Each structure stands twice: as structure tokens, then as C-alpha cells.
Amino acid sequence: MVYKQDNNGTLQGYGQAFVLSEEQKLDWSDMFYITTRPVALRNMKFWPTSPSTFRDNMDRYSLELTKVASCLWHYIATNLGVAPEVFEQLFKDHPQGLRFNYYPPCPEADKVIGISPHSDGSGFSILLQINDVQGLQIRKDGQWIAISALPNALIVNLGDITEVLSNGIYKSIEHRAMINTQHPRISLVAFHCPDNSLMLRPLPEVVGDGKLNYGSMSYQEFLKAIFNKKLEGKSVIEKLKYCKAKN
Numbered sequence: 001m002v003y004k005q006d007n008n009g010t011l012q013g014y015g016q017a018f019v020l021s022e023e024q025k026l027d028w029s030d031m032f033y034i035t036t037r038p039v040a041l042r043n044m045k046f047w048p049t050s051p052s053t054f055r056d057n058m059d060r061y062s063l064e065l066t067k068v069a070s071c072l073w074h075y076i077a078t079n080l081g082v083a084p085e086v087f088e089q090l091f092k093d094h095p096q097g098l099r100f101n102y103y104p105p106c107p108e109a110d111k112v113i114g115i116s117p118h119s120d121g122s123g124f125s126i127l128l129q130i131n132d133v134q135g136l137q138i139r140k141d142g143q144w145i146a147i148s149a150l151p152n153a154l155i156v157n158l159g160d161i162t163e164v165l166s167n168g169i170y171k172s173i174e175h176r177a178m179i180n181t182q183h184p185r186i187s188l189v190a191f192h193c194p195d196n197s198l199m200l201r202p203l204p205e206v207v208g209d210g211k212l213n214y215g216s217m218s219y220q221e222f223l224k225a226i227f228n229k230k231l232e233g234k235s236v237i238e239k240l241k242y243c244k245a246k247n
């Protein structure tokens, strides 16, 4: 297949992520992932030329999302009592990846899962449910709650990076996707990520004289920890929680 993933660790192209063994039960979904920003990091080899509108539309969608992201960072910073420039610097150039999820129907939908429970390793993710088929669930107080997407509305899932930077004031949301017995479902998720050089730790401006709730880890190490294991709830960020962290 022309656009299939290379085994070069970038996850771009068609395929499955988080597959670590032959025995592993796979999620009931296909994914297609491209890095969209910074523009210099795009690998056009993975950008389909058919339909002919694809590249242009994704370029425009990606740009519009950065405007939404800027507003959201501004509100989050203000809420945390941090100067917006701090977040602008951490998320400069708006690193962004787009993942298209395709969930085929399954007659035995209760025996499979579309995406295993996880939290996103992003600052936040902006999700568009493309067709009108419900599937996303979030975990709140230990219960799974189905999220119904409003027509044409974007859903924002807070990611692990924001949880750590905010010292736990914001919590990343654990979520999963379920399968429909008859209808396929398609979602498009934009991961808004920090600059690659980030040292992930609670912002001093947020912690002040208070208690530090998370240890520190380079963002690169954090990504390795995520991609070197199966999706499993919030297990990666749990290890960073200060009471369990080694540093």
C-alpha cells in the first residue's frame, strides 16, 4: 500500500500504533497519521494526492486548528495565572499531528474495542467526529460515559502534557472508542503537542511555594515511554506522579 507506515518510528502513514507483540489483541480500527506542523516536518510522501482536494484541505484545516489552539492556550494560561507568552513559547510553531481513525462495524461489537483506554500524550487533542455514529467514551469517577458529538462541533480532550504543566490542576481525560454493530465510524483527531525540546515538569509559576505533584522527564523520553507499550489507561503519566517518581 502506497501510504503505509515506514518502520522509522514516526508512525506516519496507514497502519496500527501501539502494537508490541504477535499475541496482542488488536484494536478494531485502522488509522492514518500525518505530521502537519511545523510545516517543515511534513513528509509529503504520506499525504495522499487522491482525492485531489486532500492536501489543500488538510493544510487549511490544520491552520484553522492552530487558531483554535492559540485561543485555548490563552484561556488555560489565564486560568492558571500564567502569562500566555509562557504557553506560546512551550507550544511555539504549534507542533500538530492529524490522526484519521476508521472503525469498521463488527457484528460482535461487545467483543472488540475501537481504541483501548488511554489518555493522549498531547497538550490537548481536538477531535472531530466525521460521521454521525457515537463511539467515544470518557472515564469519569471510575464510570465510562458515552459522549455524543454535537453536529459540526469539536471535542477537546485534555492531554497528559497539560496535566503535568498545570501540576494536576487540569487532568488529562482517559477515553476509549467503542464499535458499532452496523455502521462504520470515522473520527479525525488533531494532537497539539509541545516543542520537542520541552522538559516536562510542573510550571514553577503554577507550583509557587506549593507541593510539587509530578517529577520531571524530557518530552522525548515521555514519548518513548508512550510508544513502547500498549495503550493502557493513564499508566505513563501515573509513573510521573511525584509520590511514585524516582527523581
Ligand SMILES: O=C(O)CCC(=O)C(=O)O
Binding pocket: 099, 101, 115, 120, 127, 135, 136, 175, 176, 177, 186, 187, 189
Ligand atoms: O475516535 C475517537 O472518538 C477517539 C480517538 C482517540 O482517542 C485518538 O485517536 O486518540
Ligand SMILES: [Fe+2]
Binding pocket: 118, 119, 120, 125, 175
Ligand atoms: Fe485519544
